[in-house]
Amino acid sequence: MSAADLGVVVAALLTLAVFSFLYRDNPFYRFAESLLVGVSAGYYVVHYFDAGVVRKFWVPVVQQGQLWLLPGGVLGLLMLARLHPRGQWISRFAIAFYVAAWSGYLIPSVLQERILRQVAGTFLPAAGTTSVGALLAAVLVLLGVAAILVYFYFSAEHRGLLGAASRVGILFLMVGFGASFGYTVMGRLSLLIGRFQFLLQDLPASLRHISH
Amino acid sequence: MARGAWSARLAQGDRRILFLAVAATVAFPLLWPLNLPIRVSREARAFHAEIEGVEPGRVILLSFDYEPDTMAELDPMSLAVLRHAFRRGVRVLVMTTYAGGVGIAERVLAQAAAENGRTYGTDYAFLGYNPDFSATILRMGESLRGAYPTDHYGHPTGELSLLQGVDRYADIPLVVTISSSALSEYWVIWAGGKYHARIVAGNTAIQAVLIYPFLQTGQLAGMLGGLKGAAEYERLIGRDGAGVRGMDAQSLAHFLIVLFILLGNLGFLLQRRAARAREASP
């Protein structure tokens, strides 16, 4: 029996152990769940250590003398101070560094790509099309986006024209959430199909291999 | 049985029957395929056209931005894209922004490369995982070799023949992200926005519905959505795989869910009517 065939059998047993939760919570499921947490945590920590500490710090700084990478290691050590209750204030420096850096490069990118380009994409198709269908679609999108933004404006009471626009916005939002619901169902069923493909196709192939 | 009790049972349903119905609906077409025809969407054609438009010999970047939890939806997509690229002689630089994506990328890449007789280092390379996806995406815009001094196996990236003359997004005609999360949005925002990379995205169904705005503005040049997207791409490249095989089950299961919704609401309506009738009677 090859390691791969053994692996398929082990994988099938663990798959069935997880599926057993559908009947009710039971020791097989809880064992599988606990094993998953432990094995995946171990898997991730090996990669985080290798990629984040060894390749990004140890090798460049200690072996190649790239001392400008030293502050990264210092900040990483400051982060470890979180393990002790009295040292948690020290980790604030590392957290502030990380969160502020993220915020700094987020601002121009989000403004440009999530806001300005999207606003342009709302107006320009309505202005630049000649086909009736496309024009109607573009106008509907424009009205929908405007109505939704009015709905999200909470600094004024939603009465009169504001209230009417807000109610239209809700209708668009409901259709959007419905589409998300439909796709969510699709996504979840696809994952189930994948597991059934494994149990009904890959597993029998391995069992035939083992028996020969 | 009293009408109220009957409608209450219809509204509630029996969980065991519901679960068995789902299992049977999914299993049946996997064992006895129906071979339903598959229509290819506009977004999938656009995705396909982008890879068709890359000159043989050029290097594209493919990022495996997912983990085992969504591999059923995304593995078929990744494999189809790699098969397409390798068949056209396009070279592929592979990376992942998730630690859990390393094992997946190695498996899929090994399969596609072996099928097409591709050589590591010349036709493809695997950069591996770097922590912090945002820093990785941005750093690669300044220098690929700066972001990844070595590949996943420890080879200096400066010595890989694949990366001769390739060090920034400007040197790469196409970035492909196969993603289970908002990563595809971040590729658009940073690689596309700051460094003007051309991007196509393969997503889970849950994520795909969210990125239509990027498709409409052209910030994304093409998109594949869910297992259906994978099936469409497999049809476009003329090689069926797990995507196409799953479509019969997907079709029947969706109709079953719609039936559940209708039956559940029917039971609810009848239950409500019975309750009103009880209130109205003396």
Add this chain to the structure above:
Amino acid sequence: MKRTGPILLGFVVGMLMLVQFFTPNPWIAARYNNVLDWKQVVFGVTLILGVLSLLLHHGRRIRRRVAGWSYSGVTVAGLIVMILAGAVFGKERGPYPWLFAYVQSPMQSTLFALLAFYVASASYRAFRARSLHAGLLLAAGVIVMLGRVPLGEMIGFTVAGRFYSLATLSDLVLTVPNLAAKRGIMIGVGLGMTATAIKIILGIERTYLGKGA
């Protein structure tokens, strides 16, 4: 110092990362690359910290023999075996990739596959068209669900030589009202993200630093 120091550091780093977007100055570009490299080390260590916390939590459960402590033993054993497998045999061959492929991957994907059953159960027992809004949501969901599968693509009618199917209706829903909804949310969230990011850099928003900040 405990509060002001981090806020000051945040301001300097945040402003550097913001300004670099607008200038090609080589000194600023070099510092920008430095910050990105340092961030990756901090991120890696933070994730290791998360795993260490998990280990400490389960270690406490085992020491105190709380209910279900044996499952914590399974977790800790799995963690140690995986680390040893990677450290001793390497990441590329042997037990480490085997455990990933045949233990972690199948269980991780099956856990998410379970949700399909619960979505089906919820569809029957919980999704009620109690109002116009709920009805609209369900109608859109049903159209998209049916229009995106091969069986639904076959259901339709022909007008003037062109076949209109549930797929056509589904595409319409996705590219018009859904697009508007997602774009509206995207712009709204984008504005919120930008405002929060500015407040973080300026030190107005400090909750991310924890208690006492």
